[in-house]
Amino acid sequence: MNVLNNITVFLVDTLFSLYILVVMIRLLLGLSRADFHNPISQFVVTLTNPPLRPLRRVIPPIKSIDTAAIVLLLLLKFVQNTLLFILMGRSANPILVLYVSVFQLIELALYVYIFALIIQAVLSWVNPGTYMGGNPLGSILYSLTRPILEPLSPMVPRIGMVDITPLVAIILLNIGLIIVRAMY
Numbered sequence: 001m002n003v004l005n006n007i008t009v010f011l012v013d014t015l016f017s018l019y020i021l022v023v024m025i026r027l028l029l030g031l032s033r034a035d036f037h038n039p040i041s042q043f044v045v046t047l048t049n050p051p052l053r054p055l056r057r058v059i060p061p062i063k064s065i066d067t068a069a070i071v072l073l074l075l076l077k078f079v080q081n082t083l084l085f086i087l088m089g090r091s092a093n094p095i096l097v098l099y100v101s102v103f104q105l106i107e108l109a110l111y112v113y114i115f116a117l118i119i120q121a122v123l124s125w126v127n128p129g130t131y132m133g134g135n136p137l138g139s140i141l142y143s144l145t146r147p148i149l150e151p152l153s154p155m156v157p158r159i160g161m162v163d164i165t166p167l168v169a170i171i172l173l174n175i176g177l178i179i180v181r182a183m184y
Helices: 002-031 039-058 067-087 094-126 136-152 165-182
Strands: none
Touching: 002 039, 002 067, 002 094, 002 136, 039 067, 039 136, 067 094, 094 136, 094 165, 136 165
């Protein structure tokens, strides 16, 4: 019975986490005004449209913020955490679950940016100019990280030919993670 419970916890956590990640990426791509004709964007849109379309009929966007995606993220994370609490034999206080869910989503957004910056840096070493050369991944990463890197770029000096702005951004995002984790 314990093995079956562990498998169930693993499956619930993994499946919810993967879908929540895709919805988070869609939200962040929308905030950064990424090219939604990109094949990677199209994949994300195709996966997230089924629950988002009906939600958008009742939840309008606020300026450029996709509030339907935010509500879907909160709902999915709340259900995931509630199921995990129940499967682990803990009581699922709805207020506590919602509180934890909000901070876990903020943490996820910070991780998405950190990993996007790392992948973008590696791509720039392996194949410089990937975001200009028609590489769908490079283009999406550039769109996603541009809102973080552009404000920092004038403040961070280049060291020779090396731009350390992504490194500074990763350090700042990690400080953000420390602050968010301290709150829950």
